[in-house]
Amino acid sequence: MNKPKIVVLRLGHRRERDKRISTHCGLVARALGADEIVYSGEEDAGLVERVNKVREKWGGKFKARYDPEWRRFLKTFNGFKVHLTFYGEEFATGVLKIKKEMKNGKNALIIVGAEKVPREVYELSDLNLSVGNQPHSEVAALALVLYELTNGAGLKKIFNAWKVRIVPSGRGKKVVERG
């Protein structure tokens, strides 16, 4: 059995308004242990490139790509589909459900909306999960879900093929670079 994959789907990206938030979603997905982010909404080659450049420099296999047809992608995704919404089911309970599915070998799709999420997304998802019931941030919600799904190990992941690497340090900056 292959290790289940974690894929992030970012819906409804708006080139200007969501520039940094969508970039942060991609970087968080990579740094917290997801395998891929699929962007939908307005096409934005710069966004995809920005996130993939981080991989080139910092290593690993994480990929960002753009898919204009989010509906088809969502419907045909092979795995357990989780939509993050502050209307959803309680966090800890929901996380256990996802972990159970992943333990059974299922891939997980984490869906992150922008401003207004179509009703269909709620219906096409296997789980509507709330990361708290207060308004905050899709970047934070994504980070917390990935943190729990990887039991914190996402944060400690070793990325291969890096050109730059940070060595943890209480004082100052320790950076290692290589060809």
Place this chain on the structure above:
Amino acid sequence: MNKPKIVVLRLGHRRERDKRISTHCGLVARALGADEIVYSGEEDAGLVERVNKVREKWGGKFKARYDPEWRRFLKTFNGFKVHLTFYGEEFATGVLKIKKEMKNGKNALIIVGAEKVPREVYELSDLNLSVGNQPHSEVAALALVLYELTNGAGLKKIFNAWKVRIVPSGRGKKVVERG
């Protein structure tokens, strides 16, 4: 002994560029259990108002305010000062240190930088903490620290004096409103 407070200091806010990221920092601070956010950098009444309006609607005592003199604020803060930086000390170990200080009744200051953080901040902090050693997002870093410091309880916090509240739900949207 009073319950130790958690205060967030957002450094170097830039009105245009950081508009949404700084807002997300404020909302995350509130939703994950901090008591206050202090913004520094470019003055931005709209930002402070946006975050405080969320309190008026969704309840609780969380406050956002602006302080142009971050250096003085940082130097005179009464408590344990933690600067989030991906150059810093390993996450789990660092979190234990903060918890220990808070257990002894100390307030915690969580410092979140923008683009370029002055060297002084590293030196004035009691702890430089890395939330992973990969580039990601100050919003995510803040969320993960607060999540750990409150043992996940921040997410479940009940806010008093709300006008709107969400009831967790697997399907659909359950919203309660009152005067």
